[in-house]
Amino acid sequence: MEPTQLLGFIKAEMTQRKRVSNTQSSSQNKRQSVPLASQEEDDDSTFTQPSSSQVQRGLERFTPAQVDQKTAEVVQFFLVRDQKKIPVRRADLVKHVLKDYRNIYPEIMKRAARTFDQVFGLKIVEIDSKNHMYILVNKLETAEAPPITNPTNPKTGLLFVVLSLIFMKGGAVRENLIWNTLKKLRVDAGEKHEEFGDVKKAITDEFVRQRYLEYVRIPHTEPVEFEFRWGQRAEVEVSKVKILEFMGELHDQDPQSWTQQFREAHSGSSQSAPSNR
Amino acid sequence: MDYNDYNYISTDYNAHNYRKKKKQQQQEEEEKEGAHCRSVTDQSRDMARPMEDSHRRFLQTMMANGIVDEQSARTLCQYCCETHNTQHTPDKLDDFIETINSKLQPMFMQIRKGMSEDNGHQFYALVNMAETDVTRMSSDYADNELELFRKTMDLIVCSENGKASSTDILNSADTLTTKKLKKSETEHLLNRLVHDKWLNEKRGEYTLSTRCIIEMEPYIRSMYQDQVKVCHICRNIAFQCQICEKPTCGIKIHNPCVARYFKGRAEPRCPACDDFWPHEIPEVRRPRSQSKR
Numbered sequence: 001m002e003p004t005q006l007l008g009f010i011k012a013e014m015t016q017r018k019r020v021s022n023t024q025s026s027s028q029n030k031r032q033s034v035p036l037a038s039q040e041e042d043d044d045s046t047f048t049q050p051s052s053s054q055v056q057r058g059l060e061r062f063t064p065a066q067v068d069q070k071t072a073e074v075v076q077f078f079l080v081r082d083q084k085k086i087p088v089r090r091a092d093l094v095k096h097v098l099k100d101y102r103n104i105y106p107e108i109m110k111r112a113a114r115t116f117d118q119v120f121g122l123k124i125v126e127i128d129s130k131n132h133m134y135i136l137v138n139k140l141e142t143a144e145a146p147p148i149t150n151p152t153n154p155k156t157g158l159l160f161v162v163l164s165l166i167f168m169k170g171g172a173v174r175e176n177l178i179w180n181t182l183k184k185l186r187v188d189a190g191e192k193h194e195e196f197g198d199v200k201k202a203i204t205d206e207f208v209r210q211r212y213l214e215y216v217r218i219p220h221t222e223p224v225e226f227e228f229r230w231g232q233r234a235e236v237e238v239s240k241v242k243i244l245e246f247m248g249e250l251h252d253q254d255p256q257s258w259t260q261q262f263r264e265a266h267s268g269s270s271q272s273a274p275s276n277r
Numbered sequence: 278m279d280y281n282d283y284n285y286i287s288t289d290y291n292a293h294n295y296r297k298k299k300k301q302q303q304q305e306e307e308e309k310e311g312a313h314c315r316s317v318t319d320q321s322r323d324m325a326r327p328m329e330d331s332h333r334r335f336l337q338t339m340m341a342n343g344i345v346d347e348q349s350a351r352t353l354c355q356y357c358c359e360t361h362n363t364q365h366t367p368d369k370l371d372d373f374i375e376t377i378n379s380k381l382q383p384m385f386m387q388i389r390k391g392m393s394e395d396n397g398h399q400f401y402a403l404v405n406m407a408e409t410d411v412t413r414m415s416s417d418y419a420d421n422e423l424e425l426f427r428k429t430m431d432l433i434v435c436s437e438n439g440k441a442s443s444t445d446i447l448n449s450a451d452t453l454t455t456k457k458l459k460k461s462e463t464e465h466l467l468n469r470l471v472h473d474k475w476l477n478e479k480r481g482e483y484t485l486s487t488r489c490i491i492e493m494e495p496y497i498r499s500m501y502q503d504q505v506k507v508c509h510i511c512r513n514i515a516f517q518c519q520i521c522e523k524p525t526c527g528i529k530i531h532n533p534c535v536a537r538y539f540k541g542r543a544e545p546r547c548p549a550c551d552d553f554w555p556h557e558i559p560e561v562r563r564p565r566s567q568s569k570r
Contacts, residue, residue: 068383072384073384073407075384119328119381121330121334121336121337140337181353
């Protein structure tokens, strides 16, 4: 998504400034900054899911308009995080957005989910039930590319190659194999690529943060070695059927000839992006 | 709109009156606009025009692009309808968008239409009307960077020609209250703002982008009440424009509006004071692959 959020703050400031100049008083509001990456130290344990009767009582404390407003803020928060493909932590949501509305959290989430479904064609998916992390996934069938120029991130292609490689190799791939394969494709992880920038950082850091990839240490290796697996976001967003079709085209081979991969791609777990019509 | 309303001999008194009238008219228009918004929502609620997947796909593409020109919006609308086997009425683009807007409104978002000051083409931009810090939290821009953007807007809005030179912007970077920006950082920031479609740059001079103007118009109007000028023809705020040289008149007209208004007129005269219009009249620029209108 394009950065649509730049001006929200400026507008808030303008309105504020106008209000201040109208009342001839001045006040400096100190805005706290929320770092992009979630802070591990402020954990989720302080938040307990309210019971339905608590929610009911909580709802009585707010007007419908207030609840709508809070829902809109939650939706915005999700959309902004989704721009950078960063999962939303429940703890962050409660602390920075819900605040006094925390005891009606389930109701607000229900409404936000309804809005994503009905208006945006998106779905909130919990990718980590222990730490309560959520991402947005597309509910609309993947179709041909839209006719207008879509500023797709060039790194998407890079990611697709890495995911394909992992999938074709049975789900886990040693780090070195990734770098060597990319080198054959004339992408050197050690050099700055003109389209992808720092390739190594994109793969080991950015994609991992966005939950497209997992980058884990292989136990009992000396020297230390790492391997890559599919991350939770890839599992829900990326169609294995499509990857197999892509591989088939690339190698001029029937996708069915990769028996194991074909079975996995077409097994019931294809809950995600269905293939083209 | 009747352009001849102000086609009278301009005196100081009239100019004053004109401004007053203009302001009044502006207010009335804003009120009308507000009423319009409400009625559209009520209407759609009554008619229960539901959003379909074609609308959702259109919205998703708008979210990815931020802004598209009218021609692309038409193509996109057709594509979305065909993808989802929905009936597509080529002339109903604005209705299609209105259906989306009625559902976006509670989220403080809207797809808004506006003209490019550069070529006069119509554009659709997805704007965020939320005035909260929530959207700022994951912003790509740091506090001091936002402050510099604000200062750049100040420079542009208060300038004569709707532009700010990179030198002036670099100088204003020294006056930041949050955290100073180095020269190289400011240059990098300006590049990013252009890349993200908030500013345009031409030969070291910066202007507000179409997207920025569409989104910020109501704020610019209220924040810079005394500085901001509206186009005498289309009534939207004007930055890139021609100005009547008669000091008592001084109305502004967007370059593309000039092109359309004076097209085919032998001797161009100011639509407000009837003085000779001394500027070069630009050509009307047609959108690419023009099919209608």
